[in-house]
Amino acid sequence: MEAPKPGFLGNLTPEQENMLEELKKRVAEYTEKRVAEGMELTEVQKELLEMDSMYLRFLRGRKWDLEASYNSYIETAEWRRNFQGIGVDNIDETMIENELKTGKCFMYKYDKRNRTIIYVRPRFHDPNQNTTEEMDRFLVWMTELGRKMLRPGVETGLVIYDMNGFGLSNMDYTQVKTQIRILESYYPESMGLTLIVNSPWLFSACWRLIKGWIDPVAAEKIKFISQAELTQYVDPDNLLKDYGGNDPYQFTYETVEERKATGYIPPWEMSWATEWRQEEKAKAEADSPTE
Template identity: 40%
Template sequence: MSANDPGHINDLSKDQEESLKNFWISIIDKITNKNKISLEDFYDSTYGNELFNLFASDNPDVVLLRRLRARKWNVNLALEQLINTLEWRFQWGVNQLVAKGESELSYQEILTGKTFYIGYDRFGRPINYISVKNHIKGQFPSETTEKLTVLSMEIGRKLLHCPVESVTLIFDMTEFSMKNMDYQHTYFLFNLLQNYYPESLGLALIVNAPWIFNRCWYIIKRWLDPVVENKVHFINNIDELTKFIDLSNIPKHLNGNKPDFNYIPPTEQDNIMLSAFQNDFSGNKKARENHQQASINYLRITYQWAQTNHNKDLLEQRKKAMEQLRDAYEQLIPYITTRTHYHRYGLIEEPIFYKTYQRIQQENQQESVHF
């Protein structure tokens, strides 16, 4: 699915747009009333801060529309799911994980290549390959595997390019045996997809599944929403797989032309830049203040827009406010996230890391001259 499909940002009916507006009003009222705060204090509340971290550089409407579609346009149910997501992100520490990045993971588990992104499918969706044979239940603590999975979810968001709004999962079942079957983690994965990252799965392909997986699938599919289950397809050979993915984006171990996953560890330059960002207290403070101001401005205009029928001036103001919010978040990126394998591999491009580092260097040089 993409931004141009019915029920998505570029193709909303009048009723769907009205539901979106009501959702916005419900969110703002819920958070301000719960904490007895004004819009100006919204950002500093736990839910408010988590909400804008959830938005990141996405269009906030797109994030909310995911919840509305997942809950069949029932605003109350969508609000419940969103609040549950914000609580989960806060309690689970998603922002802290994203800030520390790969350093928070098990290096040896990354090297297994059990999960990785390579290329895009024929619909423009980023592909997350899961090599099931490389996951051995109990080899690593479940907590570290869950962190690897959540970070992969967050990385997947950065790989999306408008109008695409979802990813493709490839479960490579080659050489699968029951030692690889981890029901607990499988449930964790699909719970993430259905409740905390709704509507982010576009397609799931189970490739080369042996007959012993049939009884496993009988258990797993009972956990799935019918909409999610309908996105799952079993693939038996390369000809079937190439209907969804070009050979150039299929790894060689699956008979494609793409080089197999080979993790690229942080470089010395990565570490130098990270240290510079961590010690740039004034830049960090300024970026956070700008993001806070942009968030409050966007929220104020959105609240007004949600309570009107059709106001061209408010629509234009809201569009500009969203662009300002996105720009402000971009300036914040080096201080709240880190570069990953996918930056070094070239799959994610975030030039703001280099721009910010160059600015810090120039400021330090100027201070040295004045000293």
């Protein structure tokens, strides 16, 4: 198993340890004040308050500026509560079914570093097909799902952008800007690596513009590679056949209502995504003191 990178849990300098504790203290004080004012915490919010890895994402994302990290964390907490008038934690699958049906983005299995793999296929994106509100909800829901899929000790995901079949009719600069803003502002340091494959020449002009909108540190984590190189990052047994791997899985989607009759299982409920969580739960219960 690889040693943690600098700035991650298990590899912090004394100064970084102190900054982590100070950020946690300040967030706790703010939260206590808001609760006293009548704010109710969701179970997810309570969980996030206990996650050192979440605080560290903001510290790394804000270049270890404590004040900026604190302000960003609080801004994110308020954004989560107020998102689209429903709150991030209240988005459910029925609110994004039109987007899921497109097949433009889904999660499936893990890479060699145990990072969740997110496949993005822009050829299935039609800027005029669904509302911008649903597109934004879809982005947030998928990002939240990715967080829940993280295995113990893993803090980031791997994104594979398949540009095969991409045309200018799929290009949506407004949505790209929104995605960058949401991910950089509210989910800093969530993506460990983005691999772009099958990129046509016409995307090069689009990329020159898009790259200028991305934080330079984040931009360094984006690589253009050949499809054949994907096996350097993903074990062939965990990589889809469509991308040179051995797994024959093809993404399809059925709504919550439709699957009641068919028994369809979405990828995030398949064994690859659930078995390790069941094992962790069983381990935690076994380690818990009995009365």
